[in-house]
Amino acid sequence: MKRRDFVGLTGLATGALFLPSLPGMGGVLVDPEQLLETIDPALKKRLADAALNAAKSAGASYADVRIGRYLNQYVFTREKQVQNITSTESFGVGVRALVNGAWGFASTNLVTEAGIVQAAKNAAAIAKANQRVQKEPVKLAAQKGYGEVSWKTPIERNAFEVPVKEKVDLLLAANAKALENGASYVNSALFQVNEQKYFASTDGSYIDQDVHRIWPTFNVTVIDRATGKFRSRDAMASPMGLGYEYLTPRASDKLMGPQGTGVIGYKQRYDILEDAALAAKQAKEKLTAKSVTPGKYDLVLDPSHLGLTIHESVGHPTELDRVLGYEANYAGTSFATLDWKAKGQPYGSKLVNIVADKLQPGTLGAVGYDDEGVKTKEWDIIKDGQLVNYQKIRDQAHVVGQQESDGCCYADSWSSVQFQRMPNISLRPGTAKLSVDDMIKNVDKGIYIAGEGSYSIDQQRYNFQFGGKVFYAIEKGKIAGMIEDVAYQANTQEFWGSCAAICDQSDYRFLGTFFDGKGQPGQVSAVSHGSSTTRFNGVNVINTARKI
Structure with a gap:
């Protein structure tokens, strides 16, 4: 992760569950247009079969292979400017082999038949080594094979197909709403994830999945210049397994909190402009709020x-x-x-x-x-x-x-x-x-x-x-x-x-x-x-x- 990415990310109040790493940030930087490329399932099946056959030839009683393409795009803004836009891709293969009741795992980013066969052989060899020290053999619950099947997150609009300018304009508009309502500082971000995962196993499954996730967020800070006190409030948005439609608000998705709080809840659609304006007002209100009596x-x-x-x-x-x-x-x-x-x-x-x-x-x-x-x-x-x-x-x-x-x-x-x-x-x-x-x-x-x-x-x-x-x-x-x-x-x-x-x-x-x-x-x-x-x-x- 580049330093400017890190600074832009850690400047956000991303919540108590934040960890200092993001899925896919280990991937290579790519042009946003490359995020829309796809891989032929027939090619993935051929590569998967090569791995499974190699694992069985090496002594595996069971093996599975995951061919994964992990795509990410992160857009960061602060007040009236864009801080950074990052698009990454991570592509490779992981093979798991069960030999004599012990697991072995190996992976490679050399996604060729030779590369994947070698990974399968390595997984089997690691399993054999692990078997020497394993006290009890692995017992796998039975699992039927599903043949060739697929699944995709039911989205209305692929976030990766949305022009970057549209995303930037939305974040800057949210920043403007916060500033208009009293914010001293505001930063915002949009995280988009697409996991393209192909799974195959010796049980007879060939499963192609296309998983989409999205997370809009921001942090608003209000400073009392007279006292130096400040308070912050970050977004009420939850990351969701949806497409860009999540950022197209509908009245039916908005729930008003208790009377007298101004709190707004969101279901399947989120209004970042409304929330940013409210965040500034609530951060200002915090400056004069009474401290709780235990x-x-x-x-x-x-x-x-x-x-x-x-x-x-x-x-x-x-x-x-x-x-x-x-x-x-x-x-x-x-x-x-x-x-x-x-x-x-x-x-x-x-x-x-x-x-x-x-x-x-x-x-x-x-x-x-x-x-x-x-x-x-x-x-x-x-x-x-x-x-x-x-x-x-x-x-x-x-x-x-x-x-x-x-x-x-x-x-x-x-x-x-x-x-x-x-x-x-x-x-x-x-x-x-x-x-x-x-x-x-x-x-x-x-x-x-x-x-x-x-x-x-x-x-x-x-x-x-x-x-x-x-x-x-x-x-x-x-x-x-x-x-x-x-x-x-x-x-x-x-x-x-x-x-x-x-x-x-x-x-x-x-x-x-x-x-x-x-x-x-x-x-x-x-x-x-x-x-x-x-x-x-x-x-x-x-x-x-x-x-x-």
Whole structure:
């Protein structure tokens, strides 16, 4: 990454899930027109067959090959100027081979028959070496082959086909809206990702997928020149598995937050101009907002905030490799062990129903098949407050006595080995009709929180602390003005056990991230979390500005 790219990127408040790397930034810089080129599936099949045959000849009982072309474009602006425009391409092949119950993996950017055959031979040789030290053989859940199939993100407008000038004009217009409404500084960016992935395996699958994702974002800062105080607010946009149509707002996609907050929620379309103007106003309002008084409060959490809490306190602790202790990078293992689950302890109140899926249209995790050729699906993680299942892939299913993978295997590059990654993890909406304003009417002393902020969580994903973007006091059933310096503390069971009400499907929205980190060496993946506004009673709130 060039220094100017790094400066432009890290100048953005990209949220608590940001990691200092972007998918595909290791690729080569290309002309934007090259991003529209395609590769003949017949050629990919021929190359894949060469790899599979070579792996089998080298002793593999199973092998798979991923031919990946990863395209990215990043547009950065600040105030009235363009800072940088970067287009990259990363193209190569990864081969995985199972020999005598041990895995081997090798990759190459030499995408020729000779190059891919050599990678397959290398993968088999590594598997044989690993077999000498492996204590238990890998057991793969059975998987049928699907033959030649394809899947594409259902988009209306390919973001890579949109002229760069149109994207720049939109970002600069958003900057102008922020400046018109009192911003002292503003920067904005548009991230676009296209994963062209071809998977083939000795099971008989040849799967061609075309995955699109997009993320518009900005950061607004307002300075009080008299006092030197400043406050910021970044975008309420969530990255989505959509095309450029995401930036074409529709009235039906806009949801107004509680009366007295001005907060706006967005579903499948996002209005960056409207949000930038509101961000400047809210950043200015923060300068004079009262500091919160610590204590117990009922929390009303907007989906733009709750998604992060779901991610950290449910998503990661239900990854089976963390549960088993195989994975401990990026905040440790999990309290929700197999023994803990067997005791039948509640994960939350009976209102809490959380599902995993890689199906919901528009989500970052939506694909037709995962990176080991398993058709994706939806399954329960928490049902009526009880932990009922984990997230698992083909070589993990037998550990919990199951016969199939959940289809949540992923690698962030052709050069990375695929492993278990978090699918979309979402809280089901309430079944009874309930609006946010009606929910707030039943709160005597509370806080409404929108947008994700800083957070911390312990090594077993149990004790945690979360902040947000904007906070509003609730007094006797009404919004009583903006407050600042809010963070709430709880443990996972206490927090989800305090879940007292969930708004209905009409309020359901997504929060997502491009940067879910896991593994060593680290990889990032994209994931969404759906929810409706939810109330949690009697949660401990601290003042983050007060010294201990």
